[in-house]
Amino acid sequence: MIIQQYKIVFAGTMGAGKTEAIRTLSDIPILVTEALNTDVESHQKMQTTVGIDYGEITLDNGLVIGLYGTPGQQRFDFMWSIICEGAIGAIILIDHTLDNSIEELESYLEIFQEYNNDIAIGITHADEAPEKSTFMYQDWLIKNDLYHPLFIVDARVKDDIKLLLEALITSIEINYNITG
Template sequence: MAEHVILFAGPMGAGKTTAIEALSEVPVVRTEAANTDRETADKATTTVALDYGEITVGDVDKVRLYGIPGQRRFDFMWQILKDRARGLVVLVNADAPDPVASMLEFIEEFRDLHDRGGVVVGVTRADVVGGTSTAAFSDALYAAHPEMLVPVFTVDPREPEQMTTVLLTLVANIEMRAAMAPAAPAPAQEVH
């Protein structure tokens, strides 16, 4: 049985909690508090520690889903959860003032998750604005990090099928990269 720990990161209001609720087979653990930053995201509550859910992929692979707070003032939780994770779903809302810059900020902050597992990007709320295309996100990623392969999707975090596609793409990427990693050389044996 394989186990994957996946983080959901992105700015407040991008749909992280909603995506985990759409995917999770168990009741989602949420740590919500009143949102005091209504200018950034006009919603009543915001995640202050983490969201947690689980889903089984295939017959036996368990995926643990952790949503992290989108506000930097809670970034101490980013470090705590990042250490265990193998992959990252970055969600950015297309109707934000500069969603491409926001995506790049989270990609940079969690760069090590790409290096040891994988990253995918989901652009939310693209249906409510005629904003930035997925090609603009992909182009910006390539310009900033040409060595990284990061799939970009337009998603509705409320839709389990769309979020499952994003998650399975990430899990497949992580497993493929693990299978292709060079094996560590055997330790040298002393000859007496």
């Protein structure tokens, strides 16, 4: 696997659409790598393997960005710091159909803000819970003085995920001017 200089990490609840989003965006067939759990202290089972998705997208300016999907389960959180190392930003996907979707958003933001402050949020599966309002996410962000870009997206729809990625890249560009 060629490790790209620039990487963006996809995180979020299980089934939210991380793998699908990477597949939707990637210019190459996505890869799933196996990572070995060597963190014996917090994880007894030495041989646990976890899947990490990998794809790549070439931006209009020719910049190639590696897209990394993190395992969704909380118990694999030791992996996140490894995957997030050197990432220029993160996309957090939250499944809107979850009863505790706000709490999930809060906890993923809390964790990933430690690694990186460039985060875009995608609320997925909204089509599956039309009776549940999606306004609460923006309200919650404002109430908590957070200004991450947030969109209601479907991970299967390329335009949706591109919008999310572009919002993230814009905020990264403002901070780092990576495209020079």
